[in-house]
Amino acid sequence: MxxxxxxxxxxxxxxxxxxxxxxxxxxxxxxxxxxxxxxxxxxxxxxxxFKYRGASYAISQLPEGTRGVIAYSSGNHAQGVAAAAARAGLSAVIVMPANSPALKIDNTRALGAEVVLYDRATEDREAIGARLADARGLTLIKPYDNxxxxxxxxxxxxxxxxxxxxxxxxxxxxxxxxxxxxxxxxxxxxxxxxxxxxxxxxxxxxxxxxxxxxxxxxxxxxxxxxxxxxxxxxxxxxxxxxxxxxxxxxxxxxxxxxxxxxxxxxxxxxxxxxxxxxxxxxxxxxxxxxxxxxxxxxxxxxxxxxxxxxxxxxxxxxxxx
Amino acid sequence: MxxxxxxxxxxxxxxxxxxxxxxxxxxxxxxxxxxxxxxxxxxxxxxxxFKYRGASYAISQLPEGTRGVIAYSSGNHAQGVAAAAARAGLSAVIVMPANSPALKIDNTRALGAEVVLYDRATEDREAIGARLADARGLTLIKPYDNxxxxxxxxxxxxxxxxxxxxxxxxxxxxxxxxxxxxxxxxxxxxxxxxxxxxxxxxxxxxxxxxxxxxxxxxxxxxxxxxxxxxxxxxxxxxxxxxxxxxxxxxxxxxxxxxxxxxxxxxxxxxxxxxxxxxxxxxxxxxxxxxxxxxxxxxxxxxxxxxxxxxxxxxxxxxxxx
The missing domain is CATH 3.40.50.1100 (Rossmann fold)
Structure with a gap:
């Protein structure tokens, strides 16, 4: 709490x-x-x-040796996590719907994150995220329940x-x-x-x-x-x-x-x-x-x-x- | 200087x-x-x-007993003087072209100024201003040469x-x-x-x-x-x-x-x-x-x-x- x-x-x-x-x-x-x-x-x-505040603080509290972070978001949390991770020198993967606005996808990439697109209609972002987090040792940053x-x-x-x-x-x-x-x-x-x-x-x-x-x-x-x-x-x-x-x-x-x-x-x-x-x-x-x-x-x-x-x-x- | x-x-x-x-x-x-x-x-x-800064300071330096201020402007100086005069408890007259954007005229009025419109093609704003300043004892606040x-x-x-x-x-x-x-x-x-x-x-x-x-x-x-x-x-x-x-x-x-x-x-x-x-x-x-x-x-x-x-x-x- x-x-x-x-x-x-x-x-x-x-x-x-x-x-x-x-x-x-x-x-x-x-x-x-x-x-x-x-x-x-x-x-x-x-x-x-405001998302940059929570993302920056959450990333600052990760244990030493954290290899990178992952987040699900189609917009503001994506950019907040991407910018905060870049500042901390951590890699970031953001799982975004393929039909997100192009500007938001471009911005998230331009802020240094790897964007993984998924089909909102047929794919489960949590399953994709869990697989990536597991395979690459990434830490999930939830948008609010953290x-x-x-x-x-x-x-x-x-x-x-x-x-x-x-x-x-x-x-x-x-x-x-x-x-x-x-x-x-x-x-x-x-x-x-x-x-x-x-x-x-x-x-x-x-x-x-x-x-x-x-x-x-x-x-x-x-x-x-x-x-x-x-x-x-x-x-x-x-x-x-x-x-x-x-x-x-x-x-x-x-x-x-x-x-x-x-x-x-x-x-x-x-x-x-x-x-x-x-x-x-x-x-x-x-x-x-x-x-x-x-x-x-x-x-x-x-x-x-x-x-x-x-x-x-x-x-x-x-x-x- | x-x-x-x-x-x-x-x-x-x-x-x-x-x-x-x-x-x-x-x-x-x-x-x-x-x-x-x-x-x-x-x-x-x-x-x-930024016009609010200069207008506010100029108005703060007016001698006691000043009856009111007057300015010529079609836009930002008008609003700056209107708001600064209202804050100082002084009346303000703003001489504006009749073809100014309606929004700017409305804003200047809403900020408490009296707006005097003139025809840019046929009238001289300085003559109108001088007449009003004289008749009502108003002090001119120039937009920059002050x-x-x-x-x-x-x-x-x-x-x-x-x-x-x-x-x-x-x-x-x-x-x-x-x-x-x-x-x-x-x-x-x-x-x-x-x-x-x-x-x-x-x-x-x-x-x-x-x-x-x-x-x-x-x-x-x-x-x-x-x-x-x-x-x-x-x-x-x-x-x-x-x-x-x-x-x-x-x-x-x-x-x-x-x-x-x-x-x-x-x-x-x-x-x-x-x-x-x-x-x-x-x-x-x-x-x-x-x-x-x-x-x-x-x-x-x-x-x-x-x-x-x-x-x-x-x-x-x-x-x-």
């Missing part, structure tokens, strides 16, 4: 490695949300998403508490784009330990609200499908075994947003903050802007978690009225 | 007022430029451009020197998008005083390279026209009377880029940095990426100065191959 001390240790290890991303504001967003809005711009992290990954992502929460204090904010809901819950649980733990006036709130796409439903029912609920949302970065089958108990202990209720609301939030981030967000990285901002009733208090913090979006999808957001 | 001490004083006044914008990097940009590239993301400044404005913009240079040192860079050319030279001269002064290993390099659009030509000839040269570039933020008739001598004393040669290179730099900032740039705010990055021969040394710093771009223009950048 991850602890607050793990997150403090991760912050020490990641100092000078991960970027301390800025906290941004805009009077236009304040007006839309009807309260003060602070935006933690984690899309400006190395590799364009205590070091959770602790690494949690360093975002420490920064949020410090940066919000600089704005004079010591009490607020913290909206977090949520897939398997690695970032959400890490932030929740960090806030519980360092800033008790803050409360993490998972934000999910409509029909992929497994965490929201699981928190409501008190047990792990699954999504009916993995297909049909543009928020690919945060579509996961169910909350993680490690992340869920942390979220139960420390998070407020989930907030559900539509794909169109994510596109609109992307456009507002473009206009008001000069940030590029991907749909899944805009869910928390969408919740803050378009579901004000779901939050309490005079201020709210939105964590914009990633910006790895294709031009075509970004055009869709800009074309919104 | 502005001095290094003025910039130090501006930094004290702007502490907690202007945002300390981040310095970003990407291995992909390093590879394109053939050297280490640091990007000072000044598009993340309040109001989406020593306090230069000092305020120069605080960017102090941050550049400090942040580059954190990256272990103590010697580099600093590429700056250049219009009238307020930011360029301010940064040049700041670097001369705090970081002698750095040298400011003005970057300008093709056919609007008045500063580049003026630095080459040693006297102020004018552009033949004000029309025809997409880099509206940095199209000015000629270098300023106050900014030019500073640039002569402290800047290296200018670098000229094409509109298409600016669009391509916008696309790379989108893909690699998750930043929204406007064409004129991308000129320095374009110079660094596409005119590597114009720079010397192992590292180069690009100041991305603004992100106030309409969706249609941004689409043009994303559509580039």
């Amino acid at each position: 991850s602890t607050y001390d793990d997150i403090r240790n991760a912050a020490r290890v990641l100092d000078g490695v991960a970027r301390r991303t800025p906290m941004l504001t805009s009077p236009f967003l304040d007006e839309m949300a009807g309260r003060r809005v602070l935006v933690k711009a984690e899309c400006l992290q190395h590799t364009g998403s 205590p070091h990954v959770i602790a690494g992502q949690g360093t975002t929460g420490l920064e949020i508490a410090e940066q919000a204090a600089e704005y004079g904010v010591s009490q607020a809901d913290v909206a977090v784009c949520c897939g398997g819950g690695g970032l959400t649980s890490g932030i929740a733990l960090a806030l519980a330990g360092s800033a008790p006036g803050f409360r993490a709130r998972p934000c999910e796409p409509h029909a992929f609200d497994d965490v929201t439903r699981s928190l409501a029912s008190g047990r792990i609920e699954r999504n009916a499908t993995m297909l049909g949302s543009i928020c690919d970065a945060i579509v996961t089958p169910q909350p993680g075994d490690l992340t869920f108990p942390i979220m139960v202990a420390h998070c407020g209720p989930g907030v559900v947003v539509t794909d169109d609301e994510c596109l609109d939030a992307m456009k507002h981030a473009f206009l008001r903050l000069k940030l590029v967000l991907e749909p899944g990285g805009a869910a928390a901002l969408a919740a803050v802007l378009f579901h004000a009733d779901a939050f309490e208090g005079d201020a709210v913090i939105a964590v914009t978690t990633g910006g790895n979006v294709d031009p075509e999808m970004f055009d869709r957001a800009l074309a919104r009225p | 502005s001095t290094y001490d003025d910039i130090r004083n501006a930094a004290r006044v702007l502490d907690g007022v202007a945002r300390r914008t981040p310095m970003l990097t990407s291995p992909f940009l390093d590879e394109m430029a053939g050297r280490r590239v640091l990007v000072k993301a000044e598009c993340l400044q309040h109001t989406g451009s 020593p306090h404005v230069i000092a305020g913009q120069g605080t960017t240079g102090l941050e550049i020197a400090e942040q580059a040192a954190e990256y272990g860079v103590s010697q580099a050319d600093v590429a700056v998008c250049c219009g009238g030279g307020g930011l360029t001269s301010g940064i040049a002064l700041a670097l001369a005083g705090s970081a002698p290993g750095f040298r400011a390099r003005p970057c300008e659009p093709h056919a609007f390279d008045d500063v580049t030509r003026s630095l080459a000839s040693g006297r102020i040269e004018r552009n033949a026209t004000m029309l025809g570039s997409i880099c509206d933020a940095i199209v000015t008739p000629q270098p300023g009377d106050l900014t030019f001598p500073i640039m002569v004393a402290h800047c290296g040669p200018g670098v000229v880029v094409t509109d298409d290179e600016c669009l391509d730099a916008m696309k790379h900032a989108f893909l690699r940095l998750k930043l929204v740039l406007e064409p004129g705010g991308a000129a320095a990055l374009a110079a660094v990426l596409f005119h590597a021969d114009a720079f010397e040394g192992d590292a180069v710093i690009a100041v991305t100065t603004g992100g106030n771009v309409d969706p249609e223009m941004f689409d043009r950048a994303l559509a580039r191959p």
Whole structure:
């Protein structure tokens, strides 16, 4: 189980490695949300998403003599692991669906990883991964159900508490784009330990609200499908075994947003903050802007978690009225 | 004449007022430029451009009893003055061309300023401004030929020197998008005083390279026209009377880029940095990426100065191959 001390240790290890991303504001967003809005711009992290934090810390904690790492991912975790492994001088193999966006495959390769493609319809990525891990002696880095990954992502929460204090904010809901819950649980733990006036709130796409439903029912609920949302970065089958108990202990209720609301939030981030967000990285901002009733208090913090979006999808957001 | 001490004083006044914008990097940009590239993301400044710094400092130095301020601008200086005046509790009048982008007019109004529109073809903005200033007792804030404005913009240079040192860079050319030279001269002064290993390099659009030509000839040269570039933020008739001598004393040669290179730099900032740039705010990055021969040394710093771009223009950048 991850602890607050793990997150403090991760912050020490990641100092000078991960970027301390800025906290941004805009009077236009304040007006839309009807309260003060602070935006933690984690899309400006190395590799364009928060994933670099958890990957870097997890890799830093591997035993000496580790020969290399392997990960499954079609996007942000892939790039985070590839960049973190390259920095540590370890080889990385990333198992990716053959139909992943070409840009994401190219980026992962350009960051130094070996990409192994598989056919999503007919092949099992876990079997391929297990075979490769076994044959080459590679260590699997799971995207969220890994205590070091959770602790690494949690360093975002420490920064949020410090940066919000600089704005004079010591009490607020913290909206977090949520897939398997690695970032959400890490932030929740960090806030519980360092800033008790803050409360993490998972934000999910409509029909992929497994965490929201699981928190409501008190047990792990699954999504009916993995297909049909543009928020690919945060579509996961169910909350993680490690992340869920942390979220139960420390998070407020989930907030559900539509794909169109994510596109609109992307456009507002473009206009008001000069940030590029991907749909899944805009869910928390969408919740803050378009579901004000779901939050309490005079201020709210939105964590914009990633910006790895294709031009075509970004055009869709800009074309919104 | 502005001095290094003025910039130090501006930094004290702007502490907690202007945002300390981040310095970003990407291995992909390093590879394109053939050297280490640091990007000072000044598009993340309040109001989406560096102009907020100079406007805020100039307004802070007005004598007590000042009744209000007035400025001429179709874009970034307008928003900077409007926001800075509102923060200082002063009224602001901005004289803008009636054919300015609706978004920029709306933003300037939303930031609390009174917008006075004029017909660019038949009316003289200076006459309108002088009449209003006189009738209402308003103080004019010029966009660059004002020593306090230069000092305020120069605080960017102090941050550049400090942040580059954190990256272990103590010697580099600093590429700056250049219009009238307020930011360029301010940064040049700041670097001369705090970081002698750095040298400011003005970057300008093709056919609007008045500063580049003026630095080459040693006297102020004018552009033949004000029309025809997409880099509206940095199209000015000629270098300023106050900014030019500073640039002569402290800047290296200018670098000229094409509109298409600016669009391509916008696309790379989108893909690699998750930043929204406007064409004129991308000129320095374009110079660094596409005119590597114009720079010397192992590292180069690009100041991305603004992100106030309409969706249609941004689409043009994303559509580039």
